[in-house]
Amino acid sequence: MRRRRTSFRSAASNERNVRASVSTPTTAADFAADASLRAPTQDCHYRFLDPVLPFIRRIIPASVACELLDIFLTDPGSSLFRGASPYILTRVFRKRSITHPSSPRYTTPALLATILWCVAQTADVMLLHVPGTRARVVNDLYDLATSLVSERDPDRWRRIHGGLRAESEVPHPSFSKPAVPTTTAANEPAGLVDDVLTFILLSIAVSGGDFKSDCYKWWSKAVRLAMALRLNREDERCSASVSPCANPLCSCHADTKDASLVQFERREERRRVFWLLYSLDRHLSLSFNTVLSMPDSYCEVFAPLPEVVWESLDVIAPKDLPARILGPPTLATGTGFFEYFLPLMAILGDIIEVHHRRRHPRLGGQNNAHSVAIVKELLASYELSLASLNSSNYPYGPHGPAGPADHSRVRLVRAYSAHILHVLHVLLHGKWDAISMLDDGDDWITSPRFTECAAHAISASQTVSTILTIDPELTFMSYLFGIYLLQGSFILLLFADRMPQLGPNESVEQACENIIRAHEVCVVTLSTEFQKNFRKVVRSTLYSVRGSGTTNWDEHRARRRALSLYRWTKGARGLAL
Incomplete structure (x- = not known):
């Protein structure tokens, strides 16, 4: 229980402040009428979905939205009867924060609609098996998600002296007059980490369909907004002798030594969203034969917390948290997405850098032997760490040491990771075409x-x-x-x-x-x-x-x-x- 914690200040007042600081976005006229109606919450036991229920009442019943959220909460490989969504690579938010019965994490309607859209595409839900229903629901949820996120899109605004101005002086007839967003220290429109995750999920699901290149517009927005929010410099070290320093853009202004649980959780969410973006950058660069959008030199972020620690923050004192390292891990440490797949993507990024350097018209003739040797060492070390996953115990949790990771999931992680590991060797030494x-x-x-x-x-x-x-x-x-x-x-x-x-x-x-x-x-x-x-x-x-x-x-x-x-x-x- 949170109130037992003595290491974090009470988070209740801060939670209210977080909610108060996030204004519900204005929406397209097509959804405005629904938004003014009371949501049918009696059919939905997840308060997490409350912000989006008024918008979806003509698309799916609240009970079906709850079924879709149940699938969202399902871990891949954990159930033979309720498969997880292929487009939800990992839950960025804590499960306890999503399922809290009275005070769940406030999440923008745009992100919630996008989550439901991703899950609905493959969900084994009775309503969606009716011929024609899945296509209609998926299309309607996509229209809703993109309408909601477009109103939050920083690309709708341009900077002027003294503030922001809408790019189109004449408002589109489908939209009400937009509210001017708050700005960052650099006078940029201040988006939320929810918006970055919304763009990431849109990129993932679109790139998984037939028209893969259509994901570029969402991917570009995700990368640019992440940079504007400085997610890639979340833990940048300030070299000034005093802190906070005179530079208002420096990350030292965000340091909170006596952070509440909510504040700590929000910063870790920012890190997890960034590392999801980082992983997907490497994956899409291989898929689409492009250079990296987010090279390692851009990044100064702590590696994500282990999954069991992340899910148990309520009961772990800050002094008991594991030591953090800057930058991505390169060893397999567990069965969570960030514990086995992120290290592979970090190594893949190095291979992509070497590959494109070889093809450079002027620099390609240089000897890459040293770089190749380093990557081979990383691959060998990852292989050793993967072999030891069977005996991995996590010394964190509410009641002392946790047991070994679930055996069936360990088998899945080891098998899939071993395959990708061999493919990385092929990519390092071979032709890609x-x-x-x-x-x-x-x-x-x-x-x-x-x-x-x-x-x-x-x-x-x-x-x-x-x-x-x-x-x-x-x-x-x-x-x-x-x-x-x-x-x-x-x-x-x-x-x-x-x-x-x-x-x-x-x-x-x-x-x-x-x-x-x-x-x-x-x-x-x-x-x-x-x-x-x-x-x-x-x-x-x-x-x-x-x-x-x-x-x-x-x-x-x-x-x-x-x-x-x-x-x-x-x-x-x-x-x-």
Whole structure:
């Protein structure tokens, strides 16, 4: 219970101040009439949803909104009967703050509508199984979410001397006159961390659909607002001899040595939103063949707290919190998203930096051996840390040491992380583009780098077989898994393509079958066009080599056309069609 805490000041008054300082946004005229009506809260036991209930009453019943929130609160891999949403990569907020019966965390209606929209796309809810209902609900929730967040969008304002002015002097007829937002010390529109998370969730779900490049507009807003809010400098160290220093923009002005629980929790939320953005930056950079939007040199933020500590803040005194490190972790420390996936993304970011430096027209000729050696050390250290997850105990919690992490989740984390780890080796040493690999214009397949790639590609295929055994429907990280499955498969496609010249190879055929099966399962769980196409390419290649042994040029050209949609050459956009 919070009132037992002696290390934090009472948070009740501060909670009221936080709520009072956040004004409910004005909304589009289409939703204004609903907003003026009382929400049907008697059908919803989550007070967390109260801010959005007036807006959704004509879209879904409050009881269905509660079902969707139940799914939002479900951890991936924790239930066979209620799958988590593939677009909710992690809960940024504490579960206790969401489910508090009387004083849940205040959350903007825009973010709540976006959460419901993300979950509704795949939710196993009876109402959404009625033909046509899911599409209507998803479209209506998207319209609501984007209408609400557009009114909070800092891009609607420009800075002038003395304040802000709306970009359009003539208000759009769909909107009431906007309220001028508060400003930061740099006179920028002061958004909220909720707004950053709203843009992130919109980016994730749109990038997981058929029109992946449409996520750029939301992604750009998420990155720019995070920078404006200085989420990337949350724990920047001030070099001044006195604190706070004379610079009003310095992070030392945000330091609160005697913070209440609510204040501490809000700062940790900012860190978690930033690290989610950081992880997604690396993931999308690989998916879309771009450079990083948020290089490590931009970042000075404490690594996230362990999940069990984060969820138990009410009962842990500040002196008992684990030591913090600046920057992202590079070792697996647990089964939470930030404990196993963030370290992988930190290493992937280094690989992306090395990869694009190699292709630089003037700097690409430099020797990258030292950088490659550092990344290999990071990968080796992560592999060792992953092997020790079985015996990981967390010495934090309300009643002393906690038990070992859930065994089934540990198996999932170890299997998926091992696969991504092998793919990172492939990305470090190999080519990222399938057609360039098949053409082999530079005799890459005779180099030592190819040997490393081949070994790790085979190992990645073997871990896919393990993953399919423990997660037959590939639901644990279905949004994230596809690009790593694809990049780890290109070399196997090369092996299969060369079999008519080199002779049959049963291990390669089995590895290809594993990959085909995984892509087939992925398509069922979260359908994506690139996985459908690549599955056809690999299957066609195997049919070709198992047939007459001669090349069918019509089939060959069809495979090349399919692969040419997704290129990782200079200037190409990867999956961003």
